[in-house]
Amino acid sequence: MATASNGRKIPEPTVARLHRYQVVLRRLHRAHELTLSSERLGELAGTDAALVRKDLSYFRCSGQRGVGYEVDALLAGLREVLGPGEARPLVIVGAGPLGAALAGYAGFEMLGYELIGIFDNNPARVGHHLQGLTVRPWSELPALVAQTGVRLGILAVPAARAQEAADLCGAAGLRGLLSFAPVHVKAPPGVKVRQMDVSGELEILNYQLQCAAGLPARGSDTGAA
Amino acid sequence: MATASNGRKIPEPTVARLHRYQVVLRRLHRAHELTLSSERLGELAGTDAALVRKDLSYFRCSGQRGVGYEVDALLAGLREVLGPGEARPLVIVGAGPLGAALAGYAGFEMLGYELIGIFDNNPARVGHHLQGLTVRPWSELPALVAQTGVRLGILAVPAARAQEAADLCGAAGLRGLLSFAPVHVKAPPGVKVRQMDVSGELEILNYQLQCAAGLPARGSDTGAA
């Protein structure tokens, strides 16, 4: 802790926020804004000034007291921590509705990722075109990994296929997986898996509403009208 | 804290895990399993025994020492905390590729949510059919909320429309929003917003891989194989 300027020990939630700061700052950069305060950055990114400064303190920081941060300098600093933010390769495994939607998700390219392959083991889907890419069979994933060095994959397959697909990704050489499958996936050796828990998040919202309403943990409805 | 049996003060991460336990237990129930230990439940749900027991301790718990938990009794207990787990109404705002994919996401019905409406303000999409529902214009959302009492919504609109759509949902009477928009959305008054941060999660994975590889925070590529 407190290993400011150079230690590679940034907490996970901080990394996610740093990314959000980067997005905000890129917008400001395009709008030719030159500087901003931690308070303003916090407001735009959905946190508060104190946390912004704490987050920024994990790497060498370039704010000027009394003035704020230079947009460009901050972006440069973030780039050093988060990586170049351009064309990090990425594959999607699963070309069903969700996979297809994610493939078209306006954001990956904008956010520094380049979708370079879509894979599905359903022969009915192989050969289809999505976002300018041809859906390929699972068997071709290892070759693409070997060829391009891609390390990240998004898992968008049904629950029943999730573990199988994850193991395949691991065997193929992917190192990080973001899983949208609605079941827990055991991480293959050497692979980091993160779960996008849609229904879990809904459950949290639902629970919070119950609590806010002071209901006795039933919460079905408040009556018609 | 330590308000076991009845206090409505369950930590957020615990709620998300309780939901996962529920999913696992339902599968076991269908498979006619009668009991299981905290260790096994942890394994199936992706945590460890100690955390399972701690999570379960937030409400009245029915494990038998030396034996484990009765699947059915645990499910009953979870139902009391998380709600009936059946037909909680839900709407999706945004019928673009992502909204459409989420609408078809095999899981909502299975997980206790009932999708009752899909809204989009793009006239070209209004009238289309998705999952047996007709896409309706935003203007009709308030009426549906008033009619059904639906409180949860999923936001699947482009970044540029996110805030506008969120405000609309708040004005219409929704109380909880799960946003997939790649920008921070300010919560309208009285509304709880949770962000599904796809690219942030990718960023965390990416950062973890950089660290695991011991790279000096650059991590662009390892050379074209």
Next chain:
DNA sequence: CTTTGTGAAATTTTTCACAGCG
């Protein structure tokens, strides 16, 4: 006078350890 950078306090969440019951 404004805004950063940062230790220290507060809070939240997880892990440990073990007493106690079947």
Next chain:
DNA sequence: CGCTGTGAAAAATTTCACAAAG
């Protein structure tokens, strides 16, 4: 014995508060 239930320790994050710098 095996496994639960739980208080206490540990770890991780956020919030606070303020000195220092422009």
